[in-house]
Amino acid sequence: MTAFGAVAITGASRGLGAALARRFAAPGVRLLLVARSRAALEAVAAECTARGARVRIAALDVRDAAALAAALAAFEVEGPVELAIANAGTSAGTSPDGAPEDTAAAAAQVAVNLLGAMHLVGPLLPGMRARGHGAIGLVASLAAFRGLPDTPGYCASKAGLFAWGEALRAAHGPEGIRVSVICPGFFDSAMGDRYLGPKPLRMGLEAAAERVHRALLQGRARVVFPAPLGWLLRLLALLPPGLGDRAVRLMRVRVRPEA
Numbered sequence: 001m002t003a004f005g006a007v008a009i010t011g012a013s014r015g016l017g018a019a020l021a022r023r024f025a026a027p028g029v030r031l032l033l034v035a036r037s038r039a040a041l042e043a044v045a046a047e048c049t050a051r052g053a054r055v056r057i058a059a060l061d062v063r064d065a066a067a068l069a070a071a072l073a074a075f076e077v078e079g080p081v082e083l084a085i086a087n088a089g090t091s092a093g094t095s096p097d098g099a100p101e102d103t104a105a106a107a108a109q110v111a112v113n114l115l116g117a118m119h120l121v122g123p124l125l126p127g128m129r130a131r132g133h134g135a136i137g138l139v140a141s142l143a144a145f146r147g148l149p150d151t152p153g154y155c156a157s158k159a160g161l162f163a164w165g166e167a168l169r170a171a172h173g174p175e176g177i178r179v180s181v182i183c184p185g186f187f188d189s190a191m192g193d194r195y196l197g198p199k200p201l202r203m204g205l206e207a208a209a210e211r212v213h214r215a216l217l218q219g220r221a222r223v224v225f226p227a228p229l230g231w232l233l234r235l236l237a238l239l240p241p242g243l244g245d246r247a248v249r250l251m252r253v254r255v256r257p258e259a
């Protein structure tokens with residue numbers, strides 16, 4: 001188990017990111033909480049401060065690489081980020097009226113879920129490599145494992161994040177960088193609420209956060225839960241494409257757009 005003295009978390013204004021912030025908050029710990037909603041970040045920051053952490057917030061969009069790099073640089077004036085968690089995420093898909101996701105929605109998911117993670121890790125990696133240690137957590141999804149008919153952009157963004165994280169770990173693991181690629185299944189959150197369809201083995205938010213928190217403390221390379229759903233999707237990906245397509249067509253869903 002590693003204790004982290006300085007943790008940067010994107011998507012920390014609610015859901016999994018906020019739950020992780022609360023779990024990492026402790027005396028002697030510095031937190032950088034990133035998301036767009038300043039008021040929500042301030043509320044999470046107050047909870048973390050009450051737990052003894054020193055907290056800085058950065059209200060910005062992770063698509064803005066320069067703004068995120070500047071926030072990280074300001075935070076690192078007091079000491080380096082020891083753990084960076086790329087958790088900010090957005091989702092879309094087939095709308096409740098049955099209209100398929102358009103290109104703009106697909107591109108937006110890639111921009112936030114994949115490029116946003118790169119914008120977090122990119123400025124931190126050189127310092128971590130120079131110091132010979134550092135930890136990175138990338139929150140992907142079980143949707144990384146097989147393209148699903150109603151969430152193509154989301155699947156693409158998470159498959160890209162999964163592949164990027166595995167590549168980073170293979171490249172920089174020997175230099176002392178720990179990369180944890182995290183693939184959760186369904187859990188309760190604002191994002192989860194917008195997903196209209198069966199959510200097999202759905203978990204509560206805190207149960208999911210507990211799994212992710214523990215895995216990051218342990219430095220686990222790949223974290224897939226719930227395991228049965230993870231195996232199912234990976235097996236579907238191994239089927240001949242026609243058979244796999246037929247199987248995933250049994251899982252049609254709708255996704256309410258973000259407000």
Ligand SMILES: NC(=O)c1ccc[n+]([C@@H]2O[C@H](COP(=O)([O-])OP(=O)(O)OC[C@H]3O[C@@H](n4cnc5c(N)ncnc54)[C@H](OP(=O)(O)O)[C@@H]3O)[C@@H](O)[C@H]2O)c1
Nearest residue numbers: 011013014015016035036037061062088089186187189191
């Ligand atoms: N819920 C699930 O069932 C599920 C399953 C598998 C994986 N995941 C993944 O888990 C992660 C957390 O999801 P969640 O369920 O906790 O979702 P959530 O409750 O919707 O929270 C998403 C977080 O990301 C932030 N965010 C979104 N777009 C952003 C942007 N452009 N710039 C900066 N921050 C942005 C949001 O804050 P602002 O709106 O304030 O910016 C919020 O803090 C995501 O990566 C998601 O894909 C979720």
